[in-house]
Amino acid sequence: MAYHQSLFKLPEFVPVTTDSAKRQGRYAAREGYCLVCGDTARIVNYGALSCASCKTFFRRRGFRIEKIEPCRFNGNCDITLQSRRVCSACRLAKCLTIGMSRDLIRKEDLNERSLCSTVKRKQKQNIIQQTRMSSFPVNPLDLLNNDRSDLTSPN
Amino acid sequence: MAYHQSLFKLPEFVPVTTDSAKRQGRYAAREGYCLVCGDTARIVNYGALSCASCKTFFRRRGFRIEKIEPCRFNGNCDITLQSRRVCSACRLAKCLTIGMSRDLIRKEDLNERSLCSTVKRKQKQNIIQQTRMSSFPVNPLDLLNNDRSDLTSPN
DNA sequence: TAGCGTTCACAAGGTTCA
DNA sequence: TGAACCTTGTGAACGCTA
Ligand SMILES: [Zn+2]
Ligand SMILES: [Zn+2]
Ligand SMILES: [Zn+2]
Ligand SMILES: [Zn+2]
Numbered sequence: 001m002a003y004h005q006s007l008f009k010l011p012e013f014v015p016v017t018t019d020s021a022k023r024q025g026r027y028a029a030r031e032g033y034c035l036v037c038g039d040t041a042r043i044v045n046y047g048a049l050s051c052a053s054c055k056t057f058f059r060r061r062g063f064r065i066e067k068i069e070p071c072r073f074n075g076n077c078d079i080t081l082q083s084r085r086v087c088s089a090c091r092l093a094k095c096l097t098i099g100m101s102r103d104l105i106r107k108e109d110l111n112e113r114s115l116c117s118t119v120k121r122k123q124k125q126n127i128i129q130q131t132r133m134s135s136f137p138v139n140p141l142d143l144l145n146n147d148r149s150d151l152t153s154p155n
Numbered sequence: 156m157a158y159h160q161s162l163f164k165l166p167e168f169v170p171v172t173t174d175s176a177k178r179q180g181r182y183a184a185r186e187g188y189c190l191v192c193g194d195t196a197r198i199v200n201y202g203a204l205s206c207a208s209c210k211t212f213f214r215r216r217g218f219r220i221e222k223i224e225p226c227r228f229n230g231n232c233d234i235t236l237q238s239r240r241v242c243s244a245c246r247l248a249k250c251l252t253i254g255m256s257r258d259l260i261r262k263e264d265l266n267e268r269s270l271c272s273t274v275k276r277k278q279k280q281n282i283i284q285q286t287r288m289s290s291f292p293v294n295p296l297d298l299l300n301n302d303r304s305d306l307t308s309p310n
Numbered sequence: 311t312a313g314c315g316t317t318c319a320c321a322a323g324g325t326t327c328a
Numbered sequence: 329t330g331a332a333c334c335t336t337g338t339g340a341a342c343g344c345t346a
Contacts, residue, residue, distance in 0.1 A: 210339095243337085
């Protein structure tokens, strides 16, 4: 449903053919704008239509909330192409609000990169996995549903 | 695995709600929908009514279980048209569950002749490192557990 | 036509460099 | 931080055979 809901949050003039909307396939060109900052966006990143910079931002910061400087204003900063650098806290908050999902971040080296042995790598993955499983929804369906208020949980 | 579990409620204005609901569950076989993801299906592939993408997915991944990233969630991901890309492990598990058979994959030319581009790329890296086509466990549970010792399949 | 394989452009993940 | 790039997986289109 990610594509659906992402599309519905786009401006009306975004061209979406009936066919592409029905298909939701790879070649249904999603010409639109980043749901976070409004920059041009072509693909879905981490579950929501977003620009390249917000994609990278989200991967870097998604799991590092505690390291983000808290909002210096009212916690409701407007995120635009020009202002997106000003407040990381509100930018990340908006990323999550518009439907980007941490669970789609596959980065394996959340801690550091020095571990090389296969055993340690697996240990690391298990730690990551436990962390994710304990704190986040466990079904891709949930991940792809930006707006959960309308949904009845299938599980 | 309950296929009807994905009969979640979409917002009213989603035009494909009815259609999407019909694609799932017991109606699928009668009305020509993929038993794996619910996409439109017209023919039987590898022993089960399935869409073109799940057909290709199964042929590619059916014998590469060990290369599939284990489920990052609870091993019971819901597979839909939109979510099918999120978790390959659960998608393959569902392929097997709904009756797709790896025995119907003709893979006699994996080593020579024209490989698909994806395989070619991998061949460049590790010369098809003796991924012997010997029978892997066909049990989807094995697939979901893989080497993650701390994961128990809820199925 | 059914059902299998092949191809290739693109989606979406990560990485690098300035 | 973000543009450019790298890597892998995907799926629509197509080709082949019975
Ligand atoms: Zn953006
Ligand atoms: Zn702020
Ligand atoms: Zn399918
Ligand atoms: Zn899964």
